[in-house]
Amino acid sequence: MMQLTEKVIRPDELRSRLTDPGAGAYASFEGWIRNQNEGQAVLRLEYESYEPLAVKEGERVIEEAAVKFPILKAECVHRVGMLEIGECAVWVGVSSPHRDEAFEACRYIIDQVKVRLPIWKKEHYVDGNSGWVNCERCASHGEVA
Amino acid sequence: MMQLTEKVIRPDELRSRLTDPGAGAYASFEGWIRNQNEGQAVLRLEYESYEPLAVKEGERVIEEAAVKFPILKAECVHRVGMLEIGECAVWVGVSSPHRDEAFEACRYIIDQVKVRLPIWKKEHYVDGNSGWVNCERCASHGEVA
């Protein structure tokens, strides 16, 4: 399930949704707000999304992961609104019988979520400026997949 | 830090040890007790370790991960004693600036912990039998690295 929220993400509560008697492995990933980006000191981050399509596209990503990898359960929650340094912006959790597929599916989901969901972030810098963050692949490869 | 414990593993408490204002990524892995292994219905698992060397070797694994990958913090806790289905047997957490190294270091640590630390598990089956679990690589490759 894909979810967007304005509230603090609680990984311990989310994790409990993924339990399954057949699960031998659980992999999770969290994106945290860090105090710098590309050499600039960051004060906080503001996330905006277009929720109907972000949820729809996120559900699609999770379904794709479940087809590609033999997992049991997978979920993703993305925070929106104003976030401070250290806060969790995104959480992905996957449970599966064995660890290979838990790691691979978790990685697949976060990679796709970052480049496909209509979510944007504006960095507010310590120097008072702010700016929308360019997409990950735009900067490095000049192209979005 | 590598730790062995007879108490229930609390991922939420452990996660909080890895926070860092420079951390943009957090990857974690948990091994859960599942209800079957190689076709046999499992009732519970019993873990035994030789703690002094399990801790020493675990610390070494974590240090290796920190040399190989540009991470910020990494920890591992392994449970010992009798565990029921669904319980967490091992937890690994890694924080780092970016996600590549968080995933890779987390994977490295769990892979090494499973094959290098003096820890053994005995499966208790639903049919009343029990048996020591062979090492992961013994079964698949006939050889321990």
Add this chain to the structure above:
Amino acid sequence: MSKTLTVRYFAAFRERAGIDEETISLAANTTRDVFDLLKTRHRSSEPLRHCKVAINDEMADWDTPVNDGDTILLFPPVAGG
């Protein structure tokens, strides 16, 4: 032939356009035409290949035809996580 379209702007596009949405008449056959015409109108320099588009809440691509009455969502480069 001119079509009446509702166009919604997000994030950097919204700030650049100074509006959340507008209903306009455009001589556009595809989403690409819409993007190009509005790029000029709002003096945006973002390359199309970094952006995404949706029609009536379904993700689309840049060759998708637009029809009279459609709502076009213009997404600047996304950056989740």
Add this chain to the structure above:
Amino acid sequence: MSKTLTVRYFAAFRERAGIDEETISLAANTTRDVFDLLKTRHRSSEPLRHCKVAINDEMADWDTPVNDGDTILLFPPVAGG
């Protein structure tokens, strides 16, 4: 030349030997010799390449020399996680 060694058994090895540890006199130069001699003594069939060994709480390998008074830890195939 015979050496007095304390040998500690773990997990499957402990169950097979029926004891936690024993102090014995063995004509052994390396950990491999210790393993081979005790394998016969305790009728174990576990191949050496699946097992691990430590001397005085330090991981060792199967060519490490053993000295009089050493404590040898014999580890059957490990399976953490």
